[in-house]
Every structure is written in structure tokens, then in C-alpha cells.
Amino acid sequence: MNINVKRVNSILGGFIIMSKKRPFIEGLIVGLVVMFFINSVVSTVGRRVSGSREFGFEEKASTIIQIIERYYAGDFDMRDLEEGMFTGLVFGLGDRYSVYMSADVYSEFMERIRGGGGGVGMGARVQAHPDGIGLWIIEPFEGAPAYEAGIRGGDIVTHVDGIDISGFDQETAVEMIRGEEGTLVVLTVLRGYETFEVDIIRARFEIPSVTHRVMEDNIGYIFLRGFDRVTLVQFENALNELVAEGVEGLIIDVRNNPGGLLDVVANIADLILPEGIIVYTETRDGSREIFHSRGNYVNLPLVVLVNEHSASASEVLAGAVRDHERGTIVGNQTFGKGSVQRPFELSDNSAIKLTISRYYTPNGISIHGEGITPDYIVSLDERLMFRIQAISLEEDTQLQKAVEVLREKMLK
Numbered sequence: 186m187n188i189n190v191k192r193v194n195s196i197l198g199g200f201i202i203m204s205k206k207r208p209f210i211e212g213l214i215v216g217l218v219v220m221f222f223i224n225s226v227v228s229t230v231g232r233r234v235s236g237s238r239e240f241g242f243e244e245k246a247s248t249i250i251q252i253i254e255r256y257y258a259g260d261f262d263m264r265d266l267e268e269g270m271f272t273g274l275v276f277g278l279g280d281r282y283s284v285y286m287s288a289d290v291y292s293e294f295m296e297r298i299r300g301g302g303g304g305v306g307m308g309a310r311v312q313a314h315p316d317g318i319g320l321w322i323i324e325p326f327e328g329a330p331a332y333e334a335g336i337r338g339g340d341i342v343t344h345v346d347g348i349d350i351s352g353f354d355q356e357t358a359v360e361m362i363r364g365e366e367g368t369l370v371v372l373t374v375l376r377g378y379e380t381f382e383v384d385i386i387r388a389r390f391e392i393p394s395v396t397h398r399v400m401e402d403n404i405g406y407i408f409l410r411g412f413d414r415v416t417l418v419q420f421e422n423a424l425n426e427l428v429a430e431g432v433e434g435l436i437i438d439v440r441n442n443p444g445g446l447l448d449v450v451a452n453i454a455d456l457i458l459p460e461g462i463i464v465y466t467e468t469r470d471g472s473r474e475i476f477h478s479r480g481n482y483v484n485l486p487l488v489v490l491v492n493e494h495s496a497s498a499s500e501v502l503a504g505a506v507r508d509h510e511r512g513t514i515v516g517n518q519t520f521g522k523g524s525v526q527r528p529f530e531l532s533d534n535s536a537i538k539l540t541i542s543r544y545y546t547p548n549g550i551s552i553h554g555e556g557i558t559p560d561y562i563v564s565l566d567e568r569l570m571f572r573i574q575a576i577s578l579e580e581d582t583q584l585q586k587a588v589e590v591l592r593e594k595m596l597k
Contacts, residue, residue, distance in 0.1 A: 308411075309359075322340045366387055369386055371383070397423035405432035408438040410442060464546065468542045488594075489513070492565065493517050493556075497523075500523070500557055507560075513561070515563060516583050519557045
């Protein structure tokens with residue numbers, strides 16, 4: 186295949202669920218076989234197909250295809266095998282954030298990055314639960330199909346269209362849920378000790394990225410769901426509105442925020458940080474890309490709210506605020522994703538999303554695998570964690586602490 190690689194914007198992870206069931210699940214399994222092992226023992230007679238000699242990738246792949254064509258008992262499509270092999274090739278890196286995307290999946294991925302999409306509309310993360318591994322729902326977006334169908338934060342999706350997803354990685358599970366507008370997807374949901382099925386008709390919708398309000402004591406509050414293309418403009422508008430209303434302090438809430446675009450979070454940080462380094466990235470050969478703030482910023486007392494689901498770009502923002510001593514961090518230890526991904530588009534409109542560098546806070550600290558430790562560690566009941574935008578201040582212990590800290594700052 187003649188491949189023309191086109192570099193696209195840097196990605197700092199995070200995702201929204203809105204995808205269709207991948208048509209090459211069987212091909213994925215075969216692809217992993219192609220990429221990782223062949224014992225040369227096949228068919229009902231168990232005879233060795235080749236000797237123990239080493240042979241090249243192309244010869245090995247060709248041999249496996251010949252075996253499949255001769256002995257496989259079921260039907261198959263060669264295109265599915267190819268897609269599965271490409272998936273397995275990137276999977277072999279052992280990096281959960283580097284993935285192969287088919288043309289359809291890549292198109293939907295880029296649409297989500299631009300701030301829109303079609304599907305069910307909910308943020309989630311693969312996570313263990315008492316009965317195995319599933320998709321923990323962080324937040325169904327109000328007005329989107331998942332929300333209207335009764336999905337709630339804290340629910341766990343265990344099956345998609347009857348298929349157990351416990352053995353799938355995050356990208357695969359997400360892609361199984363996406364689909365064409367107007368089509369049906371059936372999710373098996375675990376809520377507490379109850380398991381039930383939810384029928385959802387996929388649809389198109391706009392993903393809300395930023396919400397804001399004025400709280401008591403003239404405190405401005407901004408909640409960020411992600412760092413997509415639309416987020417910068419929405420954040421700037423929210424900040425300007427709050428300043429125009431005369432707020433005297435600011436809380437930025439990135440709890441449950443899985444990340445997004447590096448340049449977007451850098452531009453948002455520029456609006457609240459003094460002059461200096463926001464973040465820098467470093468490739469394996471030591472090359473660096475440095476993002477600076479210009480110093481023309483809104484200088485209000487500041488608190489940043491984080492939790493264990495604050496990842497990637499959220500950690501860039503929190504780390505920069507901490508290192509500049511610009512504000513106070515409140516909440517729980519963050520997720521710990523300190524790597525940068527970039528999509529590389531191929532000539533057939535498919536793509537690979539590849540980890541290309543690590544990022545570091547202004548003080549040169551990598552949080553990969555570690556996360557950021559808040560100045561004030563405050564826990565929130567897990568039953569409330571997944572619906573923080575729907576609970577009251579009296580229930581939200583983390584927001585209560587943020588308000589308390591900010592009031593003290595405002596009095597100084």
C-alpha cells in the first residue's frame with residue numbers, strides 16, 4: 186500500500202463514546218495472531234507446517250493467510266483480516282494510547298475533536314469493577330441519547346449488543362458503541378447489584394464543553410468537560426462574562442475531564458498564568474517543544490478542582506498552576522497520563538494515533554504514571570463522583586473545600 190502520512194494536531198488523550206461496532210473484531214483476533222505468534226501447528230492432523238527456522242514478516246503473514254484459506258472452517262473477508270493485522274501491529278507496541286483507526290473510526294474521531302459527533306453521547310473509561318472490567322460512565326451528556334435513555338454517571342457497561350467487552354481495550358470498546366445516526370445499540374448495564382439492558386438510538390448532537398456560573402460571595406465557577414477545538418472559545422467567553430460580572434475569585438473544575446488537545450489547554454492556561462513556561466514536550470531523541478504564557482492574564486485568586494479521572498490536558502493545566510504558584514489544587518490524586526499522541530493519516534484515510542512524546546510541567550516534572558497530588562486532598566463519595574454537575578454544594582465536599590480556600594485567598 187502506498188502510504189502518504191499527514192501529521193495532524195497533537196492529542197493529549199481522552200475520548201467521548203460515540204462509535205459503531207467495529208466490523209473487524211474477528212480480524213483483530215487474527216491480526217494479533219499474525220503479529221505475535223505462530224507455532225506452526227495447525228489443522229486436525231496437528232502436523233507442523235514449517236520448520237523451526239526464522240522467516241520474515243511478509244512471508245509469515247502470507248503463510249498464515251494460506252493456512253486460514255485452506256483450513257479455516259468459517260467464512261471470512263480478507264479486508265477484515267487486513268484491518269485486524271494493522272490493529273495488531275500497533276497493539277504490539279504495548280502502549281494503551283497508541284492505536285490503529287479504520288477510515289470510518291478516524292473520521293468519527295476527528296469529528297469528535299472538532300466538538301461534534303453522532304452516537305450515544307457519554308464520557309467513560311475502562312476500569313475494573315467487582316465482576317470484571319467494563320466501561321465506567323463518567324457522565325452522560327444532558328440531552329444526548331444515553332442521557333435520555335436513562336444512563337447515569339457511575340453505571341458500568343459490561344456488554345455491547347450482547348458482546349462481553351471485558352477483554353477489549355478502551356478504544357475497541359468505545360468504537361463498538363459508536364454508529365450511524367438512527368441505528369440501535371443495546372448496552373448491558375451494571376448499576377449497583379442490578380444488571381439490565383438499555384436500548385439506545387444513536388443520534389447527532391453537540392457536545393457541551395464549558396459551563397459557568399457565579400456562586401455566592403462573588404465566586405466565578407467554570408467547569409471543563411474536555412479540551413476540544415470548541416473549548417477555547419467557550420472558556421474565553423465564560424471567563425470574560427464572569428470578569429464583566431465582577432467576580433472576585435475563580436474556581437476551574439476539571440474533575441472527570443479526560444483531556445484533549447495540547448494547544449487548546451496551552452491557550453487556556455495562557456489566559457490565567459503569568460509569563461513563563463506552561464508545559465514542554467520531549468521526544469525520545471531529546472527534542473523539545475515549549476509552550477509559553479505571555480503574561481497578559483486574568484489575575485484573580487484561583488483554585489483548580491481535580492480528581493482521579495482528571496487526565497492528560499487536565500493535568501497540564503493543574504501542573505502549570507501549581508508550578509507557577511498561581512493557585513491552589515483541591516481534590517484527589519489525578520490520573521497520571523503524561524504522554525502526547527498525534528494522529529498520522531494514511532493514504533486510504535485510515536490513521537494511527539501514536540505516542541510521540543512525554544510532557545513535563547514548568548518545573549520539569551513528569552506525572553506519567555504518578556499524577557498530581559493536590560494541595561488539599563479531599564475525597565467525594567463515589568456515588569456522587571460521576572454526577573458532580575447534578576449535585577448540590579452541600580453534597581459536594583470537594584467544591585466546598587475549594588470555596589473555603591478561595592474565600593481565604595479573597596480576604597488577603
